[in-house]
Structures are given as C-alpha cells and as structure tokens.
Amino acid sequence: MSDTFTIPADEVTGRILVVDDTATNLYILSKLLARSGYEVYQAQDGAAALDMASAHQPSLILLDIMMPGMDGYEVCTRLRAMPETAHIPIIFLSALDSSVDKVLAFSHGAADYVTKPFQPEEVLARVRHQINLQLAQRQQQYLNAELERRVQDRTHQLELAHQQLLEVAMSDRLTRLPNRLSFVKQLGNVMAQAQIEPEQHFAVLFLDCDRFKRINDSLGHRVGDQLLKEIASRLTRIQHSHSTVAIIARFGGDEFALLLTPLADRQAVVLVADEVLTALAKPFALADRKIFMSASLGIVWGDASYAAAEHLLRDADVAMYRAKDCSYSQYLWFEPAMHNRAVHLLQLETDLRLALERRELEIYYQPIVELCGLRIVGFEALVRWRHPTQGLVFPGHFISFAEESGLIVPLGEQVLEMTCADIARWERSGAISPEITVSVNMAAQQLLQPDIVARIHHFVETAGIAPHRLRLELTERSILNNHAFIDGVLRALQHRNIQLSIDDFGTGYSALSYLHTLPVDCLKIDRSFVQPMTARPDSLGIVPLIINIAKTMNMQVIAEGIETITQLRQLQQLGCEYGQGYLFQKAVPADVAIALLKRPLIAWTREASA
Structure with a gap:
C-alpha cells in the first residue's frame, strides 16, 4: 500500500472570497489572485459576504473592516458563529493601522491583518501562507484519516489472525478435534458452574487405545494417523447422538477425552462408555486390511469437590491405567484408593x-x-x-x-x-x-x-x-x-x-x-x-x-x-x-x-x- 496521501484538486488551488465596498479594490485584488491561480468570489457588503461564504465555502476570505451597514468585525463574528464557515481563515484588509485596531481584529477571530494601501506581493505572500497552512492541515487530516483506516484494517487483520491462531492453539491438527487446552478450558467452565449449582453433575471419560504402538511399529505412522482420524470420526458420531457429550478432545498420541454434562445419574455415563467401546471394537479398514482396536476407559464423576480441572483429569488418567491393567473390565470408575496407590507408587x-x-x-x-x-x-x-x-x-x-x-x-x-x-x-x-x-x-x-x-x-x-x-x-x-x-x-x-x-x-x-x-x-x-x-x-x-x-x-x-x-x-x-x-x-x-x-x-x- 502506498504511503503517499493526496487531497482533492479543488482544495489544492484554493477559493478566495474578497469582500470590499470599493469596486477598485475588488477589481485589483480579484485580478491579482486570479493570475496566481486562485478561484475568486466577490462581495461588496457584509450580507453578501455571509451568503457567498456559506454557499461557496471558500478557502480564505479577504475582508475589509470599514464598510457601510455591517462592518468587517461583525461579519467576522457572524462567520465564526456559523458551523459551516467557522473554520475559514480571515485576513482583514483595512486602512486602520493602529495597534488597537489590529488587536481588535484578532480578538474577533482574524487569522492575519494587511493595511491599506496594500502591496500586491505582501497580499499574495499572506494568502499563500494561509492557503499552505490549510493545505498542511488538510494533508494532516487526510494522513490521520488514512492512518486510522490502516490501523482499523490492521486491527481487523490481527483479530482474524488471532482468531486463526486461537483455533490452531485450541484444536488438534491431525483429527480436527479440540485439543487438551480447549478441553481443560471448557471443563473449567463446567466445574465453575458446578460450584454455583452443586446439583449439576458432569463426568469425564479418559480413553487410551490398547496396543496402538503395535500399529505404528508394524504398519507405519501414516496408517497410525489414519486410524486416529477414524477413531475421532467414530467418537464424533457418538457426540452427535448424545446431547450430554459436550466436547470430545484428543490429548495427544492415542489418548482422547469426553466431557459429559449435564447428567442425571451415572447410568447415562455407562451408556456412553459402552457405546464408545462398541464403536471402537468394530474393525477399521485401513492399508487394505482390517485392523481391530480396543480401548481402556477411566471415568470420573464430577462434582463440586474438585477444585482444579487438572486434578480431575489426573484421577481419570489413573482410573484409565487401572482399567488397562484390569483383566475383567475395559472401563473403571475412579475411586480414591486409586489415587492413593498412584501416590504410593510415586x-x-x-x-x-x-x-x-x-x-x-x-x-x-x-x-x-x-x-x-x-x-x-x-x-x-x-x-x-x-x-x-x-x-x-x-x-x-x-x-x-x-x-x-x-x-x-x-x-x-x-x-x-x-x-x-x-x-x-x-x-x-x-x-x-x-x-x-x-x-x-x-x-x-x-x-x-x-x-x-x-x-x-x-x-x-x-x-x-x-x-x-x-x-x-x-x-x-x-x-x-x-x-x-x-x-x-x-x-x-x-x-x-x-x-x-x-x-x-x-x-x-x-x-x-x-x-x-x-x-x-x-x-x-x-x-x-x-x-x-x-x-x-x-x-x-x-x-x-x-x-x-x-x-x-x-x-x-x-x-x-x-x-x-x-x-x-x-x-x-x-x-x-x-x-x-x-x-x-x-x-x-x-x-x-x-x-x-x-x-x-x-x-x-x-x-x-x-
């Protein structure tokens, strides 16, 4: 994107309103300014000046002080009072050259003061100075606006990038399931809600595939990855059929976790556990062969007694390994004695x-x-x-x-x-x-x-x-x-x-x-x-x-x-x-x-x- 900023052409050349009750002055000033490339408007009294300024929005006003009816001071005061003209710089041109007059002019809002009879070079220099100030201000305004737009664009891009990074950080790249971080975050929310509503029960199922390493060692990691994708797909189908399965996540390797909530009793957990084991027991068609896979499940019944998600996951992991060592069951509920044993072994x-x-x-x-x-x-x-x-x-x-x-x-x-x-x-x-x-x-x-x-x-x-x-x-x-x-x-x-x-x-x-x-x-x-x-x-x-x-x-x-x-x-x-x-x-x-x-x-x- 270019770093050069431009403003409209009509604002670069400048429009100037000349206000003077003397026709000769109007003629001389208008001709002088027009030759310098400015677009000139004329007004011979204060009322006309107000109308012209409001209608044409000049870049600068050359204003005589001594005029019949409405003098230059009153015109300046009224211009400053109107929102559409309040920003227009005004240069007073007057035969009054005392310090008091100049101070009075500036107190009414004048930007500059030129005494009559005026010198053309001085008028042009003061006009160019005011026009250049306006151009600089407009350029700064455009620059600020463009920078603000770019900041907003970059902010939007950063928000999109952050969202994408967050999605990557919270999901498993292989299976597209949520990952451990995402699971722990949602589990933490459920546990916090359980502290407020103790009657709201939940459960965590921690799953580990049995003898998965044998698949990688015999058929290669590519087939092992395909198997993990198929396992994720079967678990996702179970989630779609059970409203209590809030999230399924892959924790890494061949470990998965399921969060079930809300639950009325433990039987609902058993139904899901049985369905998971049944789904994984069916053969997987991979590498032109049928692959059979079993799993071990550790289950923790969640309640308000747990203070941290990691403690609950630790207990689920302990129950899973006890199930893996058990010859009569593929899933086991966590019991405090299991944790005591794990601490003892450590x-x-x-x-x-x-x-x-x-x-x-x-x-x-x-x-x-x-x-x-x-x-x-x-x-x-x-x-x-x-x-x-x-x-x-x-x-x-x-x-x-x-x-x-x-x-x-x-x-x-x-x-x-x-x-x-x-x-x-x-x-x-x-x-x-x-x-x-x-x-x-x-x-x-x-x-x-x-x-x-x-x-x-x-x-x-x-x-x-x-x-x-x-x-x-x-x-x-x-x-x-x-x-x-x-x-x-x-x-x-x-x-x-x-x-x-x-x-x-x-x-x-x-x-x-x-x-x-x-x-x-x-x-x-x-x-x-x-x-x-x-x-x-x-x-x-x-x-x-x-x-x-x-x-x-x-x-x-x-x-x-x-x-x-x-x-x-x-x-x-x-x-x-x-x-x-x-x-x-x-x-x-x-x-x-x-x-x-x-x-x-x-x-x-x-x-x-x-």
Missing part, C-alpha cells in the same frame, strides 16, 4: 531411586540342599531393602514395580555386584568348597541390555571369582519373548563358564519346543507345584514330568518352596536332586549363610530319615 519410585544411590539394598541367601545327602550345595541370592523408616522390606513389595518402571536394570546390576563381592570374600576366606554355587535372578529387561554379557563379565572379573560359582536364573517369559536375542546371550555366558537356570519352570510359558537347544544347566520347579504335595500320589501334579524332562536333557532339577517333611520325602522318591525352602532355612544375611556350612543339619536330617 513415593516408591523416589525411595527406590534413593535406595540405589545410597546402596540400601542387602543380599540374603537361602541354602540350596542336596535332597539325598541333605547337605548345602549352593545358595540363592535374594534382595532385601533396608528402608530408612520402614525397616527391612521384602522383594514382593518392590520388585514388580522396579520391573514396570525400568529400575530393575540398575537394581539387578547392584544385586549382581554385591553377590559377586560376597562370593569373593567367601573364596578368600576358604569358607566354601569348589562345588558351592550362588544363583542370582535376572529380569528380562536386564537380559535385553546390548552389553549385558560384558557387564556380567565385568562384575565377575572385578570380584575375581571363579565364573562357575555364578548361576543366573532366568524366567521362561524372558526367554520365550525374545528368544532370538536371548539365545546368543546365553551361549556367550555359557562360553564364559557361567551356569544358567530356568526359574519357575512350568508356570505357563512352556519352552519345551526348543528347550533342548538352550545352554541351560538346571530347571527349578516352581513352589506352586511343590506346595500341594502330600502323601497321596494324586497330589504330585506335573512334578514327576518336570523331573523326567530335566533328567532326559541331562539337567539338574531344584524344587522350590519345600516346607514339610512329606514334601521332602516325595521329592526324594521322585529322584529330585536338589531343593530349597523353609524346611531347611529361610534366607539369611551373608555371614549367617556361610556359617550354615559348618553347622550339621541334624534336626531335619533325622526327621527325614525316620
């Missing part, structure tokens, strides 16, 4: 991280006994946590969480390091015979570390122990889920003379199909199979089968959880070589464990042989 993670930094973990050892000779042939290393306020914490309270949070990797390394250090101390003191081994549990996350073999070798080398002393216990799950990678790891460990054992064998993940190909030295019978054993033959379950499998494959077999003499006798008769359990000894600290090697096992030895 504190547990903090405490566990500090425990690793402060090395609060301790290793206890449970003896592994040869069942025929009833002598100790090894130990299983079991971790304990010496909590600064809770005392000794058993692994059942933190190991599963450590696996979920990923802390199992540093925790497992610390356990392995401490165990190797204990073995080294025992070896240096001559307290253990060459046949004594120590078993350490290894989680799946540990085995999947790219440098796991090197790290295990580092701990063994640093401690300076014989590698055969160490037996790593692996679960069937960790082997089966990643057998291609794990097989190479196990063979590398076997090459370094580190023994390997399958823990909890037979608990649901059978590795029989390729068990004979694995470099495994031992099978451990899970305590769940040992506990039911009595003197009755039908109580043995699959224990005889596991023992026969181990013998066929030339593996050792260890029974866990032996607590009674009857269980011991049954295992001896079945030919089980080794066992551990409370019948022999609970897990004890390292110094106590090593002392057990010097203590005769008289009590249960006599009882077992009776």
